[in-house]
Amino acid sequence: MTSNAIRLPGGPGDPAEILAAVPWDQRTIQRLLLTRVAEEPDVVALTVSGESLTRRQVHDRARRVAAILAHLGVGPGDVACQLVGNTPDHVAFVFGAALLGAVECPVNTALQGDSLAHVLTHSTARVVFADRALLAQVQAVAGQLADVAVVTWGPGEAPAIDGLRTFAEPDFGALPDAPIAEVRPQDPSTMIYTSGTTGKAKGVLLPHHFAYATAAIKVGVWGLSERDVLLTPLPLFHSNGRYSTLMTGLLVHAGVHVLPRFSASTFWPTVRETGATEVGSVGTMGPILLARDPSPDDRNHRVRMIHGAGTIPPERRPEFEDRFGIRLVNGFAMTETGHFSTISPDDPQRYAASGRAVPGFDMRILDDHDEEVPRGTVGELCIRPLVPFSMLLEYFRQPEVTVETFRNFWFHTGDLAYIDDDGLLFWTDRKKDAIRRRGEMISSIVVENAATAHPAVGEAAVFGVPGALGEEEVFLYVTAAVAGETLDLAALHATMVGLLPAFAVPAYVAQLDALPRSATLKIDKKALKAGARPREAWQPPK
Secondary structure (H helix, E strand, O other): OOOOOOOOOOOOOOHHHHHOOOOHHHOOHHHHHHHHHHOOOOOEEEEEOOEEEEHHHHHHHHHHHHHHHHHOOOOOOOEEEEEOOOOHHHHHHHHHHHHHOOEEEEOOOOOOHHHHHHHHHHOOOOEEEEOHHHHHHHHHOHHHOOOOEEEEOOOOOOOOOOOOEEEEHHHHOOOOOOOOOOOOOOOEEEEEEOOOOOOOOOEEEEEOHHHHHHHHHHHHHHOOOOOOEEEEOOOOOOHHHHHHHHHHHHHHOOEEEEOOOOOHHHHHHHHHHHOOOEEEOOOOHHHHHHHOOOOOOOOOOOOOEEEOHHHOOHHHHHHHHHHHOOEEEOEEEEOOOEEEEEOOOOOOOOOOOOOEEOOOEEEEEEOOOOOEOOOOOOEEEEEEEOOOOOOOOEEOOOHHHHHHHOHHHOEEEEEEEEEOOOOEEEEEEEOOOOEEEOOEEEOHHHHHHHHHOOOOEEEEEEEEEEOHHHOEEEEEEEEEOOOOOOOOHHHHHHHHHOOOOHHHOOOEEEEOOOOOEOOOOOEOHHHHHHHOOHHHOEOOOO
16 A cells, blocks of 8 residues: 655665655645554554554644644744653644644753743743643742743643643643644744853744754664664753654654653663664763673664764773674754754764764855865854755844844854864864964863863863953863862863963863753853852962
């Protein structure tokens, strides 16, 4: 029987040809749901936090979400937020909003206080679906919200929140199905807020087609197919878990397993139980797995690749591959763009750099005047898509930021990098974190790596502080590798003198018990810089 369900053909292959298998007008999240449920509705579509959902179940739950949203006044183009963890309800909300033609805004479940209030107010959402366990975070900012309806999942009555309308899902009883809206691939479907480490979080507005364009790249370059089983322990409110695993798996008809969170103790048993062949990684996952005691079962699995090699120190990547029998894949991606640089797991250079420019993107390294720099020269990493509607539409309600970021028809990533003669991309630093001193550009990453090379140092964070003659001085914060130990900052500084050029050696060094982190668990250099007191820090003798 010929299938009418949307399906990307398996890779490897040219992403453009893979994408062309789906007619343009069908490339929406809504059509993905509707065509899949029409074909073999009782086939398991995915498993989320241990609960397997058939295509029919995903569809029925999505229709329920759409009906509730419509009942509360949400229509096509309106924004609706969800503060929900990795649960079947999260997936239902994704597709329910798509049926309605609404813009789904997944909110980082770690947000609280002003950062949560900013997202809920700036997004203009009037409806928020929330896990019952997270309602206290909403209640704490209720005074900053206006006319917001809060819907809770799970049994029991909805707790009252002063100033807000609250409902439990069963309160709505039987509702008529909401009309299915007409949506186009270029229409907005999802809004994900950035981490906000350089200012208030920005709403990245993504079109329906973004899911298809990013999936085609992963399928084509990584060689994914319906024979794969994709697994992620990463949150669905971020683009990695959302697009690299969930949407890519559904579009290529692979198996999909979404875990509630990462757990080092249960990771490998879960990998074996699910039969996973591809795993998403971020942050400290790789180093944590590598730090565990070796086991006879280290190679007892079906995983052939893990993307996210950049989280493992370069010198230990061969060790990881050899121990676990897994190929690491590196790349470069942003919420705004998806993967525009990555590499095949069969490439000998698969973890040596940040990949290569993928088909469908033009990638350049530009100077401050948007002129291209020679190969091997550091500049700002800039890109532009060759496939329409495969990146963000705009920064929501920030037209000036959108125009500045897309100046001269290039999307400016804000990252410093270079491309070598073999076409490999090497990331060096965030442009905002780079330090200018004595006419030199200093990479904060290079200085941090020199600090953490000292065995007594746990973490390091480097940034610039005002110096003489309008230049910057290098300020270094460190933590101890062993909690509670006091570091010999003079000895650390002496070690760094032997590792760095003189202009990059820190002028100020201070120790903290822990480095502050953003809601996305990145080191919050903005907070560190605001609290830096150079006069109170250790300084080398003059």
